[in-house]
Amino acid sequence: xxxxxxxxxxxxxxxxxxxxxxxxxxxxxxxxxxxxxxxxxxxxxxxxxxxxxxxxxxxxxxxxxxxxxxxxxxxx
Amino acid sequence: xxxxxxxxxxxxxxxxxxxxxxxxxxxxxxxxxxxxxxxxxxxxxxxxxxxxxxxxxxxxxxxxxxxxxxxxxxxxxxxxxxxxxxxxxxxxxxxxxxxxxxxxxxxxxxxxxxxxxxxxxxxxxxxxxxxxxxxxxxxxxxxxxxxxxxxxxxxxxxxxxxxxxxxxxxxxxxxxxxxxxxxxxxxxxxxxxxxxxxxxxxxxxxxxxxxxxxxxxxxxxx
Numbered sequence: 001x002x003x004x005x006x007x008x009x010x011x012x013x014x015x016x017x018x019x020x021x022x023x024x025x026x027x028x029x030x031x032x033x034x035x036x037x038x039x040x041x042x043x044x045x046x047x048x049x050x051x052x053x054x055x056x057x058x059x060x061x062x063x064x065x066x067x068x069x070x071x072x073x074x075x076x
Numbered sequence: 077x078x079x080x081x082x083x084x085x086x087x088x089x090x091x092x093x094x095x096x097x098x099x100x101x102x103x104x105x106x107x108x109x110x111x112x113x114x115x116x117x118x119x120x121x122x123x124x125x126x127x128x129x130x131x132x133x134x135x136x137x138x139x140x141x142x143x144x145x146x147x148x149x150x151x152x153x154x155x156x157x158x159x160x161x162x163x164x165x166x167x168x169x170x171x172x173x174x175x176x177x178x179x180x181x182x183x184x185x186x187x188x189x190x191x192x193x194x195x196x197x198x199x200x201x202x203x204x205x206x207x208x209x210x211x212x213x214x215x216x217x218x219x220x221x222x223x224x225x226x227x228x229x230x231x232x233x234x235x236x237x238x239x240x241x242x243x244x245x246x247x248x249x250x251x252x253x254x255x256x257x258x259x260x261x262x263x264x265x266x267x268x269x270x271x272x273x274x275x276x277x278x279x280x281x282x283x284x285x286x287x288x289x290x291x292x293x294x295x296x297x298x
Contacts, residue, residue, distance in 0.1 A: 013225065015251070016181045056241055062142060065135055065171065067178045 001048045002076040003055065007064045010038035039069075077296050079105035079121040082149070082165075084140045087275065089126035089162065096273035099125065100289040110143040120296040121158050122149055124165030126218070126232045127270060136179060136221040137167030146172050158202050158292065159265045163219055166258075166267030175258055176234070177226030181248025184221070189218040191281075193245035194256050194270060198238050201259055203266040206291030212245050213284035215270040222269040224251040224258070234258065241266055 011014050015037050022036040042063055046055075055073055064071040079097050083090045090107065098104045105123065106116050127160065129140035140146070146168070153159045153174055161169040169175045182188055191214055196207040207213065226234070231253055234240060242257030249269075257268030272285030 007082065014180070014223075016182060016183055016185050016250075022184055062134070062138065065138070065178055067170075067176075071079075 001046055003044040004074040005042040005063055006072045007069050010068060010070055013068050034076055077101040077103055077293050078118055079123060080108045080115050081105045081107050081123045082145060084110045084129035084130055086129045087125045087127035087224045093123050093125045093273045096193055096276045096289055101293050108145060110145050113144045115148045115152055122152055124161040124168050126163030126165060129164055137164055137171040141171035148209045153265050156264050161267040162271055163269055169267040174265050175260055176230055177224055179221050180185045180225050181221055182223050187220045188249055188284040191216050192248050194242045195245045197240045197243050201263045202292055202295035203288055204241050204297055207289035214282055215272055215285050216274045217270045219269055222249040224255040242268055
């Protein structure tokens with residue numbers, strides 16, 4: 001089974017990288033970009049028997065820092 | 077003072093920390109590899125050095141915080157053994173759950189490498205007994221991810237409990253409430269972004285960092 005795990009900063013947490021990207025897009029002349037937030041995509045191949053509890057455990061214990069980040073899991 | 081200095085792949089201030097501690101205490105620390113599962117018996121201090129453990133992959137300090145030796149460090153901290161984390165060491169301690177909050181990319185996006193002024197906020201801990209309250213000291217920083225973050229309720233609690241050990245006396249990295257160094261609830265774990273081991277004598281341009289280790293030596297009494 002393929003997993004795609006999206007790790008994103010929580011709303012309200014300052015994202016300096018997103019701000020820098022936003023600024024660079026403006027410098028390139030792209031108008032109308034109102035906000036940019038940068039996150040991570042982690043792709044994994046796991047055994048089909050891997051259950052939700054294990055996947056949630058991986059996200060909470062390592063893949064995301066839940067002090068500052070949210071995560072979302074997509075199964076393919 | 078029997079000290080363990082942890083070494084992760086990518087640590088680069090482990091020797092600086094060991095030299096500073098040896099210079100102040102007269103005893104060379106024991107270097108402990110991240111893959112070990114136990115600390116040496118009877119350590120008086122565990123020091124987690126600066127650097128770029130595991131290349132800062134995933135998040136600064138994230139992989140190091142899950143390495144085998146950290147289970148022993150968390151257990152030692154629970155028994156009241158002083159644990160000092162400097163720079164990447166501070167990031168490791170937050171990722172390991174020994175300190176609240178997280179250290180994020182500097183708000184100005186730049187790596188900041190210079191001397192900064194710090195205000196000593198708490199002199200009641202084993203780490204800060206060598207300072208006077210509200211004293212301003214000068215210690216170098218060198219980091220990309222030193223922007224301390226915690227939610228407002230946590231910040232209020234930390235301030236109310238006197239757990240802010242050091243605060244930046246100038247703008248450095250966007251850190252919440254200017255937090256540069258933070259204690260755990262029991263006061264035996266300190267994480268700080270500035271490098272006290274890089275300010276231990278005239279050749280370093282001052283001794284403000286040395287006093288942290290002298291204070292520890294006096295507190296540990298060994």
